[in-house]
Amino acid sequence: MENATGDHDAHGGTGKYWIVFLLLCILTSASFFTYSSYWPFKDTPSVAWAFMMAVSCTKAMLVILFFMHLLWEANWKYVLTIPAGMMSIFLMLMLVPDIGLRTRNYSEERLLHAAEPEVHSTSSHGDPDHDDHDSNHHPSMEHDEGEHDGHHGGDGH
């Protein structure tokens, strides 16, 4: 039942699978590189996201090419993967105007109930790794205002 190339690979040994396994493990830990102090783009989380997606795509390619044997398949593989991949991207792009940019069209009333970036008064040190840095400036601001709380009930006498 196996085609010629398949049989040929079968006695190529299992070594290549272990190499792929090792690469996958290394790549998984590489995702955590963005957490380390050596990661240079702390201020722009989008760089970290792009890096992690690149790592994920590499891992996905390794799994598809070697574990799923697509590297050794005939040209039918392109018929299946390329249109499916393109449609996935189009689908995402088609959602952007109405869903991705939805907050741009929020009414005033809707914005009143929408989530707002959190004031991290709970954590004395915001995590430098994956906190959006804008919100870190709020607590001190809020604290300064909060100190004058003593005016409570100052009126009414």
Next chain:
Amino acid sequence: MDHADKDHHGGDDHAHGHLQLDYQPALPLTLGKTIMWLFLSTEIMFFAALIGTYIVLRFGAPTWPTPADVHLSEPIGAFNTFVLICSSVTIVLCLESIRARQAGIAKIWMAATLVLGSVFLLVKGYEYSQKFAHGLYPQKPHSLIYERANLEYAAAVRQALSAEIMALDDQAGEEGLSEEKQQRRDSMSLLLGGAVRWAEDQSTSLSLSLGEQKAALNLLAAQVRGPVHHGDHGHDEEPGYVSELNRQLGPLQEERGTLELLNVRLLAERRVYVTSADAATASAELEAAQDSGDNARLEELRQTLADAERAVEGTARSAADEGITPVGPGDEADRLADLDGEIEASERELKILDNRLTAIPVLAASHHGWNEDFKLRLPIVVPSGNMWASTYFLLTGFHAVHVLVGLIVFAIALTMQLGPERAGFVENIGLYWHFVDLVWIFLFPMLYLF
């Protein structure tokens, strides 16, 4: 690519330029594999739709919870990634063993895949239970998630606390409360009066700025939820709201002192009017009784008048010491009514302040949030938490269902003799399993690391 090209043109090379047509009845792959790949291409589009929608929702959201906000543990996620990668290796080694006609070894690899898949699901179940324990559900009424710390949120916390107190009171009505439950009831009412009502008052107080009003509600939300730990460090550190609460103590005590002084003054002023009214009554009574000839009664009334006049002198002197100038004659009744109102108001303020001052040490001692420290299930503020919960549970849920289906198929495969005739079958379920792994490879960074 090279391989594929060689396959294609290989016939030409051997035919030395002669046209030699290979009749191929179907695709160069088995029917089972064709169908599996067609199925997988629909699966690609299914998960691409899910993941794509997640990306668009997430990056279009005004804000998004950090992994720590929603009790996601990156190491656990990474462990599960590792488990799935291992299971991909074991299933591919199972196929290789079958091709090498080693049915026994193939069965071991198959069993290993089944075990690894089960480990993945168990870890997933543990993670889900952690989310549920913190009230992170995709849907109300179980979900405790509120989008922002506003008055609606404070009201929800107040209602939940009141319900708790009422439940305890119902128990008390039947057989009385045990000491432990009485303590619980006391701390509940302390939270209610000294923190929730306080925050609601502050956030509606016209004498505070918008920022101060919001800060009061944010402080309440932070206390209910407790500190959010980013990473493993800092578990023993004091949460930020503790210092903020302690900062409030000084000004509040100062304010209480001022208010108490004011109250003393108001009471002194009130006494002036009350004593002079008493003296007036006594002199009127004395005048009315003048003609009665009842000497004993007259003597008694004279004595009362003398006492009343002495009291007037006394209160007037102490009022003068306080710098109080009583209003002119004729307006006493109006002023007395005003004073009563002012005294009532200042005493109410004092009670509110006392509540707050008693509550602050208790609140500052709660380092893990009320829900954990007081064993409550109060609403929590997680901005964009509802969208997070919907997407997280949908994505991981669909993936978990796929894992479960894979495990069932592996269990069935384990009952079979894994001879070479099963190679096609195992290859197909392997393809499916690698795809499940593939989906997780994308889900892991997007759900845990972004």
